[in-house]
Amino acid sequence: MFGDVHLREVWFRYARKAAWTLHDVDLELGPGETAVVLGPNGSGKSTLLQLAVGVLRPGRGVVTGRPDVVGWVPERFPADQPFTARAYLTHMAAVRGADRDAIDEWADRLDFAGFLDVRLSRLSKGSAQKVGLVQALLSPPGLLVLDEPWEGLDAATRKQVPAIVADVVGRGGRVLISDHLGEVSRLPAARRWHVRDGRVTEGERPTVRRSIIELAVAAGHADRAVARLRADGFDVLGIREER
Ligand SMILES: Nc1ncnc2c1ncn2[C@@H]1O[C@H](COP(=O)(O)OP(=O)(O)OP(=O)(O)O)[C@@H](O)[C@H]1O
Secondary structure, rough: OOOOOEEEEEEEOOOOOOOOOEEEEEEEEOOOOOOEEEEOOOHHHHHHHHHOOOOOOOEEEEOOOOOOOOOEEEEOOOOOOOOOOHHHHHHHHHOOOOHHHHHHHHHHHOOHHHEEEEEEEEHHHHHHHHHHHHHOOOOOOOEEEOEEEHHOHHHHHHHHHHHHHHHHOOOOOOOEOOOOHHHHHHHOEEEEEEEEEEEEEEEOOOOOOOOOOOOOOOOHHHHHHHHHHHHOOOOOOOOOOOO
């Protein structure tokens, strides 16, 4: 979990001799940090995210410090597969060495439990996106990459995105999110990376000054306390058990 994910002098193009889609990209994202990637359609936001995930390789430069567990939710979950959501997620949990209970926990949290036994190809776009989100969260990711998470999801799940981000950064993970709907206001403490003309520039760092308060509650009440704090708009940065 330690250290920055670093895109070092990264250049990328989709074909040899084509124009560079991104060039001179030098960015770092540290543990506990969130960055929102902003930019017009076709500017290269998804490309940047896929370079960070490792599904695209830079033409020049290198990405270092990528953690072992990377959760990636592409813009569109590929739902044309002949499995039920549960069979797919069970397989993904086995591949990732994740606890199977995580499937039911996330399905409950995202109000998706009733769809677990439906075939992926029969799910609505919003439900398929939830499967994509759950597979990315089965093992707590050191880097979570969400491509336009607000777009495919229903309103109730959209509201949960900041809490999911808070969970990941609270465990020392990093989160990278693209956003062309202007939903970034839901994440006031996030850094902003602007993609334009193939370059990525950092926006002004958020200036929200925060006070960090540590609380202790009886272990059995932790979930309820966290839910209430989040409902009141507070950032819950982390939860740990007393030894
Ligand atoms: N597989 C590909 N092959 C060739 N060109 C591609 C490919 N994927 C994307 N591009 C091109 O690369 C550029 C950047 O695309 P990208 O999808 O990264 O932009 P984006 O900012 O995420 O766009 P949007 O907001 O519309 O999702 C665009 O000109 C796009 O047409």
